[in-house]
Amino acid sequence: MSELSNELFKTFNQVIHRYRHYYGMQFSTDHRSVSQIRILKQLNSENGQIQRVLAERLDIRPSSLSECLHKLAAKHYIERQSDDHDRRITHVFITATGRTILTEALDGHDEFTETLFGSLTHQEQQALNELLNKLETTLSDTQNFDFMSEFNKRRSQTKL
The missing domain is CATH 1.10.10.10 (Winged helix-like DNA-binding domain superfamily/Winged helix DNA-binding domain)
Structure with missing residues (x-):
């Protein structure tokens, strides 16, 4: 992934x-x-x-x-x-x-x-709009998405 x-x-x-x-x-x-x-x-x-x-x-x-x-x-x-x-x-x-x-x-x-x-077809435009809205929601939801916390957690899991 x-x-x-x-x-x-x-x-x-x-x-x-x-x-x-x-x-x-x-x-x-x-x-x-x-x-x-x-x-x-x-x-x-x-x-x-x-x-x-x-x-x-x-x-x-x-x-x-x-x-x-x-x-x-x-x-x-x-x-x-x-x-x-x-x-x-x-x-x-x-x-x-x-x-x-x-x-x-x-x-x-x-x-x-x-x-x-x-x-893009109309359906592709709608799908892209839904996906971008989903990303925007993820980024704007600071209460549930602490970027640095997520970043540090993933980084510590991948250290050799």
Whole structure:
């Protein structure tokens, strides 16, 4: 089983690497990043968020968010406004231009996923989705899956 697990892990890593490469290329030609699109998407669903809250919801370091917001503002995709009651608080708003860019990106995302999964039948897509959900559940269940504990236990069992 270990050889097959290693082969699965290798293949899975290759798929993730290629996915990131090609999906990232979709945005790099227009000098956008996946992070910038994530920010626009979040703002489109809830406009006027406070920077701190936006960073928390996107799980981005505040310094990284500030850098992305600076780039988005320079392209006129977002506007930042100080809070009327507390000038230390900044609200972030998506602009009409930002919405247009987001729509283009989401359309591109749909084309990308159709191309990526187009080689699979509907049944294969469903099966892959179920298997990936099972892996995601395993990884997210930190209460029942302590990776380091499992790793150390298996390593001690295989020592010569």
